Amino acid sequence: MAHVALVTGGTRGIGAAVAKALKQAGNDVAVNYAGNDEAASRFTSETGIKAFKWDVGDYDACESGIAEVERKLGPIGILVNNAGITRDGFFHKMTRDQWRAVLTTNLDSLFNMTRPLIEGMRNRGWGRIVVISSINGQKGQMGQVNYSAAKAGDIGFVKALAQESAGKNITVNAICPGYIGTEMVRAINPEVLRTKILPQIPVGRLGEPEEIGELVKYLCSEAGSFITGSTLSINGGQYMI
16 A cells, blocks of 8 residues: 655655655655755656755754645655764764754654654554664764764664554664765775775675665565564674674
């Protein structure tokens, strides 16, 4: 059965791959984005997937944006919280703005996006919520205390909300990617990639955004209905837990 799906940060990288996979599964997909109008326009023209602009760190903007998506496409049954940013720096030099920006976009956004949708999912007796966390929320990462804290918080959010929602046929899961071959990662100096990053990954390669998309597609299908409250690592063996 097809559902309306909404993917935050969905016009590039992992989010774009997730949106395409959900559309391929027959869902009516919308994506949210924050600021890159050119990328959003290109994505919509290439995929036919509608893009809606708002800041996931702003609760009122999320309420309004979600209402607009539902007016145009219908009740949202699938939510993929993918939007995220980094503001890296060692903690002893980190500014309050660096901390707050990352926590707002990467953690507060889960409340901002999920709270306006959860009652509708409960009333309809069906829902799928997927949070894209990170390997660094599992193991931590120097220079990313803010990011690691937010991504670890994502995992706690998932475990608690899954318990509250299971009786209403709503699953809630987290995915923790490692190094994925997005445009940003592939822009890293090839020598650094070859000598510093790939040796950390037992399978010897980067992951592909499409691999994340396929995992999300499965979790959002009826076949994935017995998986909830889980944290799924997809990192080529870089961190095993």
